[in-house]
Amino acid sequence: MIAELGRFLIALALIASLAQMALSWVGASQGGRSPYALAGRTASLAALLTSALGFALLIAAFIQSDFSIAYVAGHSHVDKPLFYKVTAAWGGHEGSMLLWCLILALFGYGLTRVGPAEPAFRARAVSLQGLLQTLFFAFLAFASNPFDRLDPAPLQGRDLNPILQDPALAIHPPLLYLGYVGLSAAFAIAAAGLIQKTSGRDIARALRPWALGAWASLTAGISLGAWWAYYELGWGGWWFWDPVENASFMPWLLGAALVHSAIATEKRGAFPGWTVFLALLAYVLSILGAFLVRSGVITSVHAFALDPERGVWILGMLGVSAVAGFGLFAVRAGSLGEGDGFEPTSREAFIGANNLLLAAAAGVVLVGTLYPLFVEMLGGAPVSVGPPYFDAAATPLLVLTLLLMPVAPFLPWSNGGAKPALEQMRAALLLVPVALAGGALIWFGAPVLAVVGGALGVWAMAGATMDIITSYPLAQTRALKFAAAGRAMAHAGVGFIALGAAADASRPPDVNSALARGESIRIAGSTLTLTEVRRADGPNYLADRATLAVSDGRTISPERRFYWAADQHTREVGLGSSITGDLYVSIGEARPREDGSAAYEIRAAFHPLVWMLGLGASLIVLGGFSALTAQVLTRRRREVQP
């Protein structure tokens, strides 16, 4: 019954999205205040409600363990804890696609409430969001229906992949999709503005809050994914330049560029064409990401299973969105207007440089990610492009970005002038040689890049501190206070990430060993002794839990689990965290020794200052939402006193 109702709701949501697109289009053409526009809004509410109800039904099917639904049977198990039954609703392809659609519809409805101020512009944006919804709901209904039946129904499900049964990864997809799909609203607004021949400044003003919210959520989603990879995969890495990660990193880089360029376009009318183009490109790259992750064309440790048919569908949606967006841009870019020009030492110039570098970095990542595909299509030998490429090609661009970032907030708009900025920043500038010397000393013998990264991190944090000290007292309104705080927090966050990454790059080599009880290993000045290994079974797994005593009195307890439903082992890393960093221990299988005792595979590592990465990411997210709050406050004020 749930399955039939679910299918019906998805079909309804598809029809509602179609209606939203058509009715709002007519409404926009009639000036945005016609009954058609109102009907379009109602259709968007209908799309939101039907997809939300459909999603709730899918969760209900998981809670009931209704294995007659293929998707539930493939991703659940009666023994699984309730929390993971619920989160499994978005743990696989079909369910996560339903979530994607739900968020699209949510943003569609959002546009009808708080979209662009001008009625025709708003109705047009709602219509285009309807187009994006229609594409994805059709994909869901015809090629990825989460409510497809399985006949005969199995008695037991295959369980959610055990490594996904984790709190951080449970909330990672919703945040990630808020980011990816949130960029769709920026796309719809940019394309609608082109159709309406709206000026670049007005488009930038309308899309800024959407881009900010989406980008901040994307940041949170990616960070959670990285954190999960760090403690769950057991290799201690947090970023692997895996195609799946790159798929989210490219929209992130463009989103970061967009939230900055939109400021320059809104305030000064600078590079309007570029801002609109970025808004279109960011969402197109989000869909490209979905294609890379879901079509199986690329070898990746965590791609979804191979499915060519879905790949063709997503490629089709990618084509439609790209042709519609860029076609419009080609025809209408002339109507966006031009800025007044600016000097090399102006804030526009620095924002432009930031955009250029971030976009170039996205391009470099794109080339490395797609290169193996191209080679394969041209019939070449199978090839893979690994981390050395990305490190070598993207790092210089990001280093330059970081070098310029702290200066930009001190520069005046338009005519520019470096002198006042340099004076205001003097204290920060003095820190550079100190940081360089200190960095070199602390990481003596460390990779050059680590020292450079460390110095840049200190530079960014010093700049952000100077920024908040000078700009916050000058902020007259609450909106300006939030804006100043947001900027300083996000920039300081970038600094923390640079420092954390630099520290991690200079960490001591990992230790791999096999230990029996009572034996010990040394890492980073600590001695770890395996004191005992006990059974610690959970509701749907068996587990061995090791206890290692650290020489400073702490204990670390890594686990190795066996999930019987999926017939799979996983590792729960043991972490000993302190201000200097994490002691990181994972335990593998037992090996019999000749004397009859059992030795356990132990992998130990020390990750210095790794908490800085988490702090940095949190600061960027907070900064993004603080800037969004500033936008909302400004908008409200504008509406009250027009």
Place this chain on the structure above:
Amino acid sequence: MIKARKRLWVVLASAGVLVAAGVLAGFALRDAMTFFHSPAMVAESPPLPGQRIRVGGLVIEGSVERPASGGASFSVTDTVADIRITYAGSLPDLFREGQGIVAEGAFEETGLFVASRVLAKHDEAYMPPEVASALASAEAQGALPGSTGRDAWALGQARSAQGRT
């Protein structure tokens, strides 16, 4: 006119950065590409010792040795030829006999492949595309499919993966 001049430096600076990024990416790509070699390819023309490559195939049943001192060694096959691989780290949890894996590393003079990374997919139904096509081409050359059900299954996977391209 002033406007045109103001725009010129923007265009020049942008072009400069993009060209630099392109050149950088080109060189990095040349150095960082890792080619995949199937066991059959290795048997035919062995890669230079020390050259960083990827190899892959099905892990041969019973070939896995896990010395008590840590690390592991095992053999992979594409049903035409085998490669012996040794790995000092801890094998991924999804590493299993009979399953397709990819290893990254280099050959030693002795013909032993020393892996610095072993990739096994977190999904039962998954076969690395390189391994799938290596198996399919081995089959096309007339090699008999292996005797175990696992191998037959893997070849079926390989065939459907080939049909895709």
